[in-house]
Amino acid sequence: MNIKDAADRSGLPxxxxxxxxxxxxxxxARGDNGYRSFSAADLHKLTFLGRARALxxxxxxxxxxxxxxxxxxxxxxxxxxxxxxxxxxxxxxxAALETMRGTLAHLVDACAGDDRPDCPILADLAPRPERRL
Amino acid sequence: MNIKDAADRSGLPxxxxxxxxxxxxxxxARGDNGYRSFSAADLHKLTFLGRARALxxxxxxxxxxxxxxxxxxxxxxxxxxxxxxxxxxxxxxxAALETMRGTLAHLVDACAGDDRPDCPILADLAPRPERRL
DNA sequence: CTTGACCTTCCAGTGACTGGAGACCCCATA
DNA sequence: TATGGGGTCTCCAGTCACTGGAAGGTCAAG
Numbered sequence: 001m002n003i004k005d006a007a008d009r010s011g012l013p014x015x016x017x018x019x020x021x022x023x024x025x026x027x028x029a030r031g032d033n034g035y036r037s038f039s040a041a042d043l044h045k046l047t048f049l050g051r052a053r054a055l056x057x058x059x060x061x062x063x064x065x066x067x068x069x070x071x072x073x074x075x076x077x078x079x080x081x082x083x084x085x086x087x088x089x090x091x092x093x094x095a096a097l098e099t100m101r102g103t104l105a106h107l108v109d110a111c112a113g114d115d116r117p118d119c120p121i122l123a124d125l126a127p128r129p130e131r132r133l
Numbered sequence: 134m135n136i137k138d139a140a141d142r143s144g145l146p147x148x149x150x151x152x153x154x155x156x157x158x159x160x161x162a163r164g165d166n167g168y169r170s171f172s173a174a175d176l177h178k179l180t181f182l183g184r185a186r187a188l189x190x191x192x193x194x195x196x197x198x199x200x201x202x203x204x205x206x207x208x209x210x211x212x213x214x215x216x217x218x219x220x221x222x223x224x225x226x227x228a229a230l231e232t233m234r235g236t237l238a239h240l241v242d243a244c245a246g247d248d249r250p251d252c253p254i255l256a257d258l259a260p261r262p263e264r265r266l
Numbered sequence: 267c268t269t270g271a272c273c274t275t276c277c278a279g280t281g282a283c284t285g286g287a288g289a290c291c292c293c294a295t296a
Numbered sequence: 297t298a299t300g301g302g303g304t305c306t307c308c309a310g311t312c313a314c315t316g317g318a319a320g321g322t323c324a325a326g
Contacts, residue, residue: 002303002304003303003304004302004303004304013283013284014303014304015283015284015285016282016283016284018305018306019282019283019284023282033290033291033292033304033305034290034291034304034305034306035291035303035304035305036304036305043260044259044260047260048258048259048260051257051258051260052258053282055233055236055237055258056230056233058281058282059281059282065255065258068252068255069255069258069259074252075247076244076245076246076247076251076252076254076255077246077247079244079246079252079254079255080241080244080245080246080252080254081246083237083240083241083244083254084241086237087234087237087238087241090230090233090234090237091234093230094227094230094231094234097189097223097226097227097230098227100188100189100223101220101223101224101227103188104188104216104219104220104223105220107216108213108216108217108220111209111212111213111216112209112213113209113210113212113213113214114208114209114210115208115209115210118209119201119207119209119212119213121209121212121213121216122198122201122202122209122212124184125181125184125185125188125198125202126177126180126181126202127176127177127180127181127184135272135273136272136273137271137272137273146314146315147273148314148315148316149313149314149315151274151275152313152314152315156313166273166274166321166322166323167273167274167275167321167322168272168273168274168322169273169274186313191312191313192312192313
C-alpha cells in the first residue's frame with residue numbers, strides 16, 4: 001500500500017507519516033521504485049499513533065506507548081503511569097485555560113465594543129500607576 | 134534602567150525582552166556602551182505585554198492591542214473583537230481538553246496498573262480488527 | 267588588577283509538523 | 297510514442313514564542 005492509501009486509512013496526512021518515519025516511529029518497507037510500502041502492521045501503528053496523539057500524548061510518550069504496546073510482557077503499570085501523568089498535565093492546562101476564560105469573559109462583557117475609545121480591556125491590561133513598584 | 138531591572142520589574146526574562154525588541158514590539162534606547170536603556174514607557178509596554186501573553190493572546194494580537202492601547206482615538210470595538218475571538222479559541226481548547234480528560238480519566242481508572250500485561254489503555258488505543266475497514 | 271556580575275550579538279534548538287521546490291515514477295489515453 | 301495528470305521521492309525552510317549557550321565587551325567593588 002502506498003502512502004496516500006495509508007494516509008486515507010489512518011487519517012494522518014502523508015507529510016506526517018513521512019515525519020513519523022523520519023523520527024523512527026515506523027519503518028515501512030520500500031518497493032523497487034523507492035516508494036514506501038505499508039503493511040497491515042504499519043497501518044495499525046499509524047492508527048495507534050493517531051489515537052494517542054488525539055489524546056494529546058507527546059511524540060515521546062507515543063514512542064514509549066508504542067514500544068509497550070508491542071511488548072507482550074509489559075507491565076500495565078508503566079502505561080498507567082504515563083497516562084496518569086499526562087492526565088494531570090491535561091488537567092493543569094484546563095485549569096489555566098479556565099482562569100483565562102474567566103478573565104477574558106469578564107473583560108469582553110465589560111467592554112462596550114462601540115466607536116468610543118473607552119475600553120476596559122486595555123485598561124485592565126495596562127499597568128496602573130498605583131500598581132507599579 | 135538596564136535589562137535585568139526591566140526584567141525583574143516586568144516579570145519577563147531578559148531573553149524574552151530582547152526577543153520582543155527583535156520582533157519590533159518595543160524599541161528601548163541605547164546607552165553609549167550599547168546597553169539597552171529602558172524608560173518608564175518601555176516598562177509599561179513590557180508589563181502590558183506580559184499580562185496580555187498571560188491571557189494567551191498571540192504575539193500578533195499583542196502587537197495589535199499594543200497599537201490600539203497607544204492610539205487614543207481607537208474604537209473599543211476593535212479590541213473587543215480581538216478579545217472575543219480569543220475567548221472562543223480558549224473555549225474551544227478547553228472543550229477539546231475536557232474531552233481528552235474524560236477519555237484519559239476513564240482509561241486510567243480502568244487500568245489495574247500492576248505487573249500484569251493486560252492494559253485497557255493500550256487496548257483502547259490499538260486498532261481493533263472489527264473496527265478496521 | 268582581578269573578580270564576578272552584567273551586558274552584547276549571533277547561532278541553534280525546541281515540538282510537531284507543514285509548505286514548497288525540483289525531480290522521478292506510473293498509468294491511461296490519443 | 298507522446299503527453300498529461302497524479303502520485304511519490306528528498307531536502308530545505310518556516311511555523312510559534314521563546315530558550316540555551318558561546319564568545320566577547322563593560323562595569324563596579326575590593
